[in-house]
Amino acid sequence: MVAGLPVKPRLTRRTPVPVTGIVHLGPGAFFRAFNAIYTADVMAKVGGDWGILAVSLKSPTARDQLAPQGGVFTAVEMGADGAIPRVVGSIAKVLVAPEDPEAVVAAMADPAVKVVSLTITEKGYCHNPATGRLNLAHPDIMHDLADLAQPHSAPGFLVAALARRRAAGIAPFTVLSCDNLPSNGVLARGIVLDFARAHDGDLATWIEAEVRFPATMVDRITPATTDADVARLADAEGYTDLACVQHEPFRQWVIEDDFTDGARPDWSEAGAQFVASVEAHETMKLRCLNGTHSALAYLGYLAGYETISDTVADPAFAALCGKLWQDEIVPTVPPPEGEDLSAYCTALLGRYRNPSIRHRTWQIAMDGSQKLPQRCLGTLADNLADGRVPKGLCLVVAAWMRYVGGVDEAGNVIDVRDPLAARLKALSDAAEGSGAKVAALLSVDEVFPPTLAADARFRDAVTAAYEALVSEGARGTVARYAG
Missing domain, CATH: 3.40.50.720 (NAD(P)-binding Rossmann-like Domain)
Structure with missing residues (x-):
């Protein structure tokens, strides 16, 4: 017992x-x-x-x-x-x-x-x-x-x-x-x-x-x-x-x-x-749900929120989800048969707000080096291919980079659980300045495909987001992005 x-x-x-x-x-x-x-x-x-x-x-x-x-x-x-x-x-x-x-x-x-x-x-x-x-x-x-x-x-x-x-x-x-x-x-x-x-x-x-x-x-x-x-x-x-x-x-x-x-x-x-095929349903869920779940996990944790419901109770973070869905995620998702993507996303926010479900941001943040390529990077790459720089998703990547650095905004140690945790922290610690840290982490090709890491639009947007997280904090940066 x-x-x-x-x-x-x-x-x-x-x-x-x-x-x-x-x-x-x-x-x-x-x-x-x-x-x-x-x-x-x-x-x-x-x-x-x-x-x-x-x-x-x-x-x-x-x-x-x-x-x-x-x-x-x-x-x-x-x-x-x-x-x-x-x-x-x-x-x-x-x-x-x-x-x-x-x-x-x-x-x-x-x-x-x-x-x-x-x-x-x-x-x-x-x-x-x-x-x-x-x-x-x-x-x-x-x-x-x-x-x-x-x-x-x-x-x-x-x-x-x-x-x-x-x-x-x-x-x-x-x-x-x-x-x-x-x-x-x-x-x-x-x-x-x-x-x-x-x-x-x-x-x-x-x-x-x-x-x-x-x-x-x-x-x-x-x-x-x-x-x-x-x-x-x-x-x-x-x-x-x-x-x-x-x-x-x-x-x-x-x-x-x-x-x-x-x-x-x-x-x-x-x-x-x-x-016959789950591809469209799978893309909808991975990008709309899992993508915003990871966004809330990294940015919410850095902002000091313990759970997803706590995080979206902050209007800035609820607006973050809405803007990500409308501007950057849904445009890349082929609608599955029988699904209304707008209604699906509205229902997701309601699920996130359920106060009975204490889904910890720290728990969702685990194994990010494995999850990020599936949940965010494909969506991000599709936006770039269509000529859009998805600043919200770049902010999510920057938040992950800040998180795996192992120290939160108050200077407390983050218990990062990830197969690459030691390597990611070493790369971050060895680099001086936001641009160098971003460049060092983008070199991890187990996470970032080389073609994406080499895209100047992506690199510059992630660097700008990382600098904003350092200077304004997670909540301030989210509020400014979500408008």
């Missing part, structure tokens, strides 16, 4: 453990608030053996939280009218990959498993975000190529399991990426094929011909669970659930309908949309 939490009995399973049909890599809060709920809803409505074996690739935390509860957990919907808890039972078991990698490969190779889904965040793909290719120098990838019997990485586990199924004459599972990445199905396919080609060319040929990698667009704001959340649930419901998650009422899942032998849960029964 966590010190300071109410002494209550643990939540326990009161329903049968479902038969496993899905293996999921990355059983964090988003998976529990999204994939697990959709799947529970489908099984409750139409049945099916779609229980989820969840695999943690690094930490035992999820297993330690869920195992004593039989895999069940509480999902708390946080709306304007209060909290609505429900117990979710779609997780059958949790494995910790480093403790028993063979058990994970064996589970993925089981013929009953039809889908392997992923929420492993950008860094879990072990790729270069600027190119989308597998980073063959990544320590986990180097290990797995040398010893695929004991994988460390998601690509390693996927290829090891697919190799075992091929050797046994078993049809492959579908690889379903559910991470916030553009063309996530294409990315997952490319990463797996890059690994397979480096390991076994014949296996790569089989994967290329037989394995399906549908793209998805996922959307539900899910803050990190705090001890206060656990305590509040314990007081309200009379039990302790260390695995509980909080989420907003809204959810949207758009899925490319391309599964091996059509084997999948009918998630449409729970409100998911199966489509």
Whole structure:
């Protein structure tokens, strides 16, 4: 039990453990608030053996939280009218990959498993975000190529399991990426094929011909669970659930309908949309939602705001979102079928304002070197290609640069969580003056494509924004931009 939490009995399973049909890599809060709920809803409505074996690739935390509860957990919907808890039972078991990698490969190779889904965040793909290719120098990838019997990485586990199924004459599972990445199905396919080609060319040929990698667009704001959340649930419901998650009422899942032998849960029964292509929906979400989320995270954090709702309660930051959408983001987004982009953005601001969702700016700011290319740089490049200098998005880039420098406007140390954190801080610290700092960080080609970094319009606009952040502070700069 966590010190300071109410002494209550643990939540326990009161329903049968479902038969496993899905293996999921990355059983964090988003998976529990999204994939697990959709799947529970489908099984409750139409049945099916779609229980989820969840695999943690690094930490035992999820297993330690869920195992004593039989895999069940509480999902708390946080709306304007209060909290609505429900117990979710779609997780059958949790494995910790480093403790028993063979058990994970064996589970993925089981013929009953039809889908392997992923929420492993950008860094879990072990790729270069600027190119989308597998980073063959990544320590986990180097290990797995040398010893695929004991994988460390998601690509390693996927290829090891697919190799075992091929050797046994078993049809492959579908690889379903559910991470916030553009063309996530294409990315997952490319990463797996890059690994397979480096390991076994014949296996790569089989994967290329037989394995399906549908793209998805996922959307539900899910803050990190705090001890206060656990305590509040314990007081309200009379039990302790260390695995509980909080989420907003809204959810949207758009899925490319391309599964091996059509084997999948009918998630449409729970409100998911199966489509021929998710590209337009994905672009809408990544640019309109994730792009402004990152803008609010870096600029809001620098301005001293703890959460997104706190940040947009400031009229200057609400206006920042409106101006970014109208002038710089929506003009680059092809409208998805059935969507009104203006109404979508208006609804987004309402979601950001939900005071029940305490989504921390610091949490969203994590792993920015991985997120920035996907969420902002493509939009920025499209504006430049159309002859527009997107000063708002350049301000977001400058705010990220200021953030990874590791010191806030009051001189306090920022706890920067990023795979490149040490390198980024060293580059910033070694450079004197705003222009030099910007130039140094633009040289990181894992983040900035060389053609973009070399564009004088972009470089000059980011430098001017960085100088404004230093002289006027984040809030003053935002207020001046938003007008």
